[in-house]
Amino acid sequence: MSNRLSLVPRNARPARSRHAGGILLIGIITLLALATAALVLQQARLSVQASDRIAQTRQRLEQAALALGRFALLHKRLPCPADGAQESGLAQPPTAPSTAPYRCTTPDGTLPWKTLGLGAEDALDAWGRKLSYRVTDGQTGVIREGSMLHARTAGLVVNDRGRTLLDQAWVLISHGASGRGAWLPGGARMGLPAPGGDEASNAAAAPAAFVQRDEQVLDLSLDTSIAHFDDLLLSRSMGEVDAGFGLLRFDDRRLASPPPDFNGRNAGVSAVTFDGDGRHGRVTVAATGGNLARNSETSGWAIGVCSGACSSDATSMLGAGQSLSIKLSFPSSTPPPEQLALSVWSAGPAVQGTVVLRKAGVDLPGGMLALPSQPAGPGALVGWTNLAASPAAPFDEIELSATGGTRLFLSHLRLCAATEPCT
Structure with missing residues (x-):
């Protein structure tokens, strides 16, 4: 039997194994770091997209506010909401109610973009959903011909981060990323928010007490939670509308x-x-x-x-x-x-x-x-x-x-x- 001498020291073999294991570990760590970086970048992009959509929606709300101010200046009243289930963009009724009880047909409706001289896209938020619009109707509301010049009831109420805003002439609402309660182009309506929550108030018809507060979103899959909130609101007081003209x-x-x-x-x-x-x-x-x-x-x-x-x-x-x-x-x-x-x-x-x-x-x-x-x-x-x-x-x-x-x-x-x- 031939005895051959090994030229490789016996203690060198474990070293090679340790070296290979170290390379593998470094590779795993590198992959985890790359995955984490990709996740961070993705979250950053999503955050930027969300911020962009919020900013764009606020611009749409301000544009609608200007249109409502122009309408009030011309007609000395405000229009009724449009029917969210229709695409006409016309206030309902299209002209000022002239007989008692002087009510809007769809008080939980949307911005009447055509009545205001806007385009259909101007009445959508950045998530592609219709902006909701609320206004005070009735005998002493602000939707009768010349009603901005006559006796008026107290306006709508908005709770703005704990501060109560009284006598609001109108309220505009984007139902946020979740869209709960929003009307969609085509006439469908998204599911309503959980009863009893602040978003439920914003989806209701006037004279509900409307709410604006900081966003509270843990997971959009849990947007039916009573605590969920991602709405965006804009309102103007009776005095601000008056002062506008x-x-x-x-x-x-x-x-x-x-x-x-x-x-x-x-x-x-x-x-x-x-x-x-x-x-x-x-x-x-x-x-x-x-x-x-x-x-x-x-x-x-x-x-x-x-x-x-x-x-x-x-x-x-x-x-x-x-x-x-x-x-x-x-x-x-x-x-x-x-x-x-x-x-x-x-x-x-x-x-x-x-x-x-x-x-x-x-x-x-x-x-x-x-x-x-x-x-x-x-x-x-x-x-x-x-x-x-x-x-x-x-x-x-x-x-x-x-x-x-x-x-x-x-x-x-x-x-x-x-x-x-x-x-």
Whole structure:
């Protein structure tokens, strides 16, 4: 038997095995690192996509808000929602309801893009679903012809991250990535959110209390959880809509900062300063000849002057020897107006008056304007339009008086630039 000598040391063989095992381990670690990096990149891409969709949806909501503002300016009202199951994009009903009870046909519907002069894609969020739209309807809602100029109920309510927003004119809703409660192009509706949750409120018709809060999404496969939330909301208050076309109303809600101590019709004060919703800055309303008064025992939408018991319209309206002064403190970004329109109402058969326009406490040349007599009657608005000094000039104070033995309540003013129709 031949004995051959091995030239490889015996202890070298385990070393080779250890070397091969080390290479394998390094390969596994490298693969795991590459997989982790790929997963991180994928999650980053998904996060960027989600952020992009949220940003795009917010842009769509703002675009819709501008369209609603233009509609309110033109029609002095807001449209009803469109039927989410239809593709017409028309408000339902298409025109302002003209008979009681003045209701929208589909109160849990969608943005009426065609009525607003938008395109169909403008009414979709970034997930391709229709934007929901809510508005106050009814006798004193904001969908009747000219209703932005008349008595209105309190608006919608939005809970914005624990802060209660009252008197909202409208609410726009994207139902987020999950889409629970959203209407789809083609007319189908996605499954409704879990009952009792915040998303369920946003899928309901007005006057539900709508909710905007931070996103809470653990897993989209669990989007039926009552805790799930990924909706995006946008709303505007009645005052913001008014201010959007220069409208300054005089109702209880506008005179409530600080709140006058109303005793029936009597405000208990002769002057009050309140926030004019950005465009108008701070507004001071002052009465001469008595206290400020309202046209209703419980809640008012027009103001007069009270010099006695103030137990009726006749004793609460602005009359002989009395006046109302409205002083405006504009933010630097807002040019002062050069025209105004105003609306009043009177319990008498006719009404007339005078307006004096001032700048920094000085009467403008040609700024004393006669308001010609017009037929009136209980609850009927009477208006004068395109009022300006001659020559037209900016003003920051308006003083209103009744003349000819008539009496009146002031409902609202509209303030305008010199070049725009002021009606």
